[in-house]
Amino acid sequence: MSTYFMFTLKAFVNQLAFRSEVWLRLLGNYFAILIQVEIWRAVIGNGGSASTTVEQMITYSILNTLLFALLLNRVSSKVDGSLKSGSIASELIKPLSYPLYLLFDGLGQSLYQFIFTVIPSLILAWILFGMLPPASTIHFIAFLGALLMALILSFLLGYLVSLLAFWFLSHFALSWTLGGLITIFSGSFLPLWFYSPSWAAVAKLLPFQYLGYVPAAIYLGNQNEAELWRTIALGLIWIILLLVVAHWLWGKAVRRLIVQGG
Amino acid sequence: MSIIAVNGITKTYRQYRRFPGLIGSVRSLFTRQYTEEDAVNNMSFTINEGEAVGYLGPNGAGKSTMIKMMTGILVPTNGDIKVLGVVPHEARKANAQQIGVVFGQRSQLWWDLPVTDSFDLHKYIYKIPDSAFRKNLELCMSLLSVHEFVQKPVRQLSLGQRMRVEIAMALLHEPKILFLDEPTIGLDVMAKDQIRRFLRTVNRERKVTIVLTTHDMKDIEEICPRMLVVNKGSLVYDGSVEDLRAKLGSERKVIIDFRVDPGLLDIPGITLLQDEGIRKTFLVPRGESTVFEHVSRIASQYPVEDASIESLDIESVIRKLYLQLASEEQPISKIG
Amino acid sequence: MTLLLFSKLVRLLLKEKMEYRADFVLSAFAQIISYAGDYIVIWLFMKQFNSIAGWNWPEIALLYSIGLFTYALGASFSFVQMSGLEGQVREGTFDTLLIKPVNPYLYLISRGFNLAYVAHISISGTVLIWAIAQLNLQWSWTDYVYLLLALISGAMIHAGLLTAIGATTFVWVRTGYLFSLFFQLKEFISYPLPIFGTVVQLLLTVGVPLAFVNFYPAAFLLSYETSLIPHWAKWLVPLAGPLIYGLGYRFWMYGANKYQGAGG
Numbered sequence: 001m002s003t004y005f006m007f008t009l010k011a012f013v014n015q016l017a018f019r020s021e022v023w024l025r026l027l028g029n030y031f032a033i034l035i036q037v038e039i040w041r042a043v044i045g046n047g048g049s050a051s052t053t054v055e056q057m058i059t060y061s062i063l064n065t066l067l068f069a070l071l072l073n074r075v076s077s078k079v080d081g082s083l084k085s086g087s088i089a090s091e092l093i094k095p096l097s098y099p100l101y102l103l104f105d106g107l108g109q110s111l112y113q114f115i116f117t118v119i120p121s122l123i124l125a126w127i128l129f130g131m132l133p134p135a136s137t138i139h140f141i142a143f144l145g146a147l148l149m150a151l152i153l154s155f156l157l158g159y160l161v162s163l164l165a166f167w168f169l170s171h172f173a174l175s176w177t178l179g180g181l182i183t184i185f186s187g188s189f190l191p192l193w194f195y196s197p198s199w200a201a202v203a204k205l206l207p208f209q210y211l212g213y214v215p216a217a218i219y220l221g222n223q224n225e226a227e228l229w230r231t232i233a234l235g236l237i238w239i240i241l242l243l244v245v246a247h248w249l250w251g252k253a254v255r256r257l258i259v260q261g262g
Numbered sequence: 263m264s265i266i267a268v269n270g271i272t273k274t275y276r277q278y279r280r281f282p283g284l285i286g287s288v289r290s291l292f293t294r295q296y297t298e299e300d301a302v303n304n305m306s307f308t309i310n311e312g313e314a315v316g317y318l319g320p321n322g323a324g325k326s327t328m329i330k331m332m333t334g335i336l337v338p339t340n341g342d343i344k345v346l347g348v349v350p351h352e353a354r355k356a357n358a359q360q361i362g363v364v365f366g367q368r369s370q371l372w373w374d375l376p377v378t379d380s381f382d383l384h385k386y387i388y389k390i391p392d393s394a395f396r397k398n399l400e401l402c403m404s405l406l407s408v409h410e411f412v413q414k415p416v417r418q419l420s421l422g423q424r425m426r427v428e429i430a431m432a433l434l435h436e437p438k439i440l441f442l443d444e445p446t447i448g449l450d451v452m453a454k455d456q457i458r459r460f461l462r463t464v465n466r467e468r469k470v471t472i473v474l475t476t477h478d479m480k481d482i483e484e485i486c487p488r489m490l491v492v493n494k495g496s497l498v499y500d501g502s503v504e505d506l507r508a509k510l511g512s513e514r515k516v517i518i519d520f521r522v523d524p525g526l527l528d529i530p531g532i533t534l535l536q537d538e539g540i541r542k543t544f545l546v547p548r549g550e551s552t553v554f555e556h557v558s559r560i561a562s563q564y565p566v567e568d569a570s571i572e573s574l575d576i577e578s579v580i581r582k583l584y585l586q587l588a589s590e591e592q593p594i595s596k597i598g
Numbered sequence: 599m600t601l602l603l604f605s606k607l608v609r610l611l612l613k614e615k616m617e618y619r620a621d622f623v624l625s626a627f628a629q630i631i632s633y634a635g636d637y638i639v640i641w642l643f644m645k646q647f648n649s650i651a652g653w654n655w656p657e658i659a660l661l662y663s664i665g666l667f668t669y670a671l672g673a674s675f676s677f678v679q680m681s682g683l684e685g686q687v688r689e690g691t692f693d694t695l696l697i698k699p700v701n702p703y704l705y706l707i708s709r710g711f712n713l714a715y716v717a718h719i720s721i722s723g724t725v726l727i728w729a730i731a732q733l734n735l736q737w738s739w740t741d742y743v744y745l746l747l748a749l750i751s752g753a754m755i756h757a758g759l760l761t762a763i764g765a766t767t768f769v770w771v772r773t774g775y776l777f778s779l780f781f782q783l784k785e786f787i788s789y790p791l792p793i794f795g796t797v798v799q800l801l802l803t804v805g806v807p808l809a810f811v812n813f814y815p816a817a818f819l820l821s822y823e824t825s826l827i828p829h830w831a832k833w834l835v836p837l838a839g840p841l842i843y844g845l846g847y848r849f850w851m852y853g854a855n856k857y858q859g860a861g862g
Contacts, residue, residue: 024778027782031783035794042650168624176629183639184638184639199642
């Protein structure tokens with residue numbers, strides 16, 4: 001296992017080379033949060049609507065903007081790069097698990113983002129826009145669990161796309177499609193409770209909600225304990241399901257690579 | 263008539279120093295410290311119409327900088343440069359119309375399309391009349407045997423085929439001068455040979471002036487009667503290959519095949535270059551005793567099967583020139 | 599650089615794309631899905647809240663579509679070309695542009711002319727037409743002319759800004775982060791300008807004049823209040839495009855000259 005943590009460390013150190021862009025990311029996050037804050041102020045107003053206050057929506061927006069920076073969304077482009085350059089072959093000969101290598105490499109980048117982007121942005125946003133505390137201790141713990149699930153699911157989705165690219169050869173089209181699905185069903189801008197009932201019902205069955213809506217909604221205490229457990233259980237089912245599919249596809253992909261010689 | 267006139271050209275590059283850290287990067291927005299380095303230093307030469315000139319020097323000697331100034335890509339820091347009577351960077355487009363340029367490692371072809379499409383586009387860029395285009399295309403294609411792969415996408419061509427296409431394309435608009443930056447780099451012997459023969463034909467028969475940079479001395483020997491040798495931005499030799507050899511290559515290479523390996527030989531005045539057991543190669547200076555005297559002295563002491571005498575190849579001559587330059591520089595760099 | 603040469607280039611680019619036909623179609627389809635996602639979320643949002651700063655759903659759709667349409671049009675002549683410049687300068691392929699008897703800027707943008715934006719254009723164009731029909735506007739022909747001019751101007755604003763960012767390559771070498779800043783700023787103009795504070799409004803009007811892309815034209819066409827630009831200046835708004843594009847081009851040529859002087 002320590003080998004894989006080395007990949008995390010290496011990815012982290014690699015990112016340090018882009019230190020000069022830290023301030024820019026901070027500015028970018030500030031813009032992104034500012035846009036959402038102004039939108040919610042415009043539509044909800046200072047009085048607040050029946051169910052949701054502006055403060056809640058500001059917190060929701062901050063959490064989602066920063067969560068997005070943490071997600072492992074570079075997996076498929078990394079695999080695509082080594083497929084195109086042909087270095088995938090040498091990655092596969094190494095005596096280690098390629099998927100695990102990808103995961104820990106991605107975690108390294110997320111760790112970097114967490115320290116250099118998320119924490120400073122969080123402090124900045126808290127000072128400039130204000131943030132609500134988590135609804136309760138239970139909700140906060142569940143929120144941390146949901147964050148972990150978001151990381152894992154984002155990795156699995158990106159990984160699946162990269163495996164499908166073995167057949168379609170167009171990672172570009174697949175990742176744009178995945179991006180579109182995430183935009184529609186993650187609820188990262190518009191919380192699912194604002195969706196019309198039929199759209200909300202669909203979104204609540206899909207795994208994309210865990211990349212946006214679920215962690216923030218849990219943090220705000222929008223789900224009571226029974227709902228909380230149901231959400232987490234469904235998330236785990238999705239993780240297991242995607243793991244099984246990924247494992248199966250991976251076997252086929254490797255065989256395809258060997259047969260076709262890359 | 264001189265077609266290229268370079269007069270006191272200097273090109274100075276500025277190397278900006280970056281300040282470390284965040285405060286440093288903010289600071290470098292306002293103040294910039296830099297060091298200056300002359301890639302080309304007060305260089306002068308002329309090239310006449312119809313010449314074929316090899317431009318050579320060690321890495322970092324300022325070869326491609328000079329080519330870039332002659333083709334109008336870069337502006338010289340100081341001095342005058344005239345190509346076909348105009349200043350290249352001032353009349354960049356007019357100059358471009360009159361010259362052909364081949365960069366050995368930077369393809370100008372369309373990777374995914376058949377070769378013909380790149381040729382076709384070239385015709386539009388250079389506004390070549392139909393009849394001239396067809397005539398030139400036919401000539402270049404047959405001389406370089408491009409026909410066999412002209413319908414293939416460029417990505418499927420070998421490096422040698424691609425280079426042949428690049429050179430053919432650079433000649434379609436009937437340039438007066440052809441600049442080639444390392445045209446044979448990375449090619450196999452056959453491909454190199456074909457390109458050299460073609461360039462010689464283009465130069466001798468179509469009277470296209472050729473300026474080429476290379477690391478391969480064979481290119482110079484076979485194409486260029488004249489060579490310009492540069493080192494650290496300055497011209498150190500301008501003349502023919504033969505003259506340089508006469509000046510520096512007073513030694514002969516002697517290869518002797520012995521019947522049995524005589525072991526280590528120590529003959530005063532002779533240097534052992536290569537020892538392959540029964541075959542030994544010596545470097546023999548021409549001085550008080552002739553080469554033949556040396557050989558017969560060895561033959562009288564050891565059983566010799568065969569002996570051959572060769573003059574130094576150009577590669578060794580150039581190496582010697584560089585070594586000589588390096589040793590001359592020593593005292594200068596101590597002062598500087 | 600003649601029109602003849604440009605049409606020849608476009609024909610070759612098409613042919614090149616057709617080498618990977620399936621890939622091209624799939625990618626275009628995927629991009630349409632992705633932008634449909636953006637539209638769907640905004641639609642769901644408007645369904646819940648009915649209006650934002652007084653603008654209803656078809657009006658917001660109009661605003662957003664002008665932004666996307668003009669971006670696609672402008673970016674097809676600038677984005678890939680300008681973001682790729684960094685690599686071209688580093689690898690020296692930029693030099694091969696300077697040995698051709700053509701304007702290097704015009705050649706660069708035509709050679710890189712990006713047909714892939716056909717996806718953006720079809721979805722934003724469709725929604726734009728839908729929104730105009732839906733709004734049931736009593737437009738005279740001058741309004742249509744105004745919209746057309748605004749679309750051209752908007753494309754030129756995008757292209758001009760991207761060109762100016764590309765020009766910094768000649769000075770700074772690493773420019774990737776400036777492009778991401780541009781895209782982040784572009785997010786602002788997906789919504790009516792008045793929801794933002796004065797500072798942001800000023801920034802987008804005077805600093806990085808993205809508000810001229812879609813907000814001002816749409817506000818004039820839909821008769822909304824535009825606090826920073828008086829009503830008599832309505833017809834001056836489409837001049838922003840040529841002005842910014844001209845400045846961007848000048849800056850780029852200045853950068854290219856500097857490159858020739860400094861030698862990268």
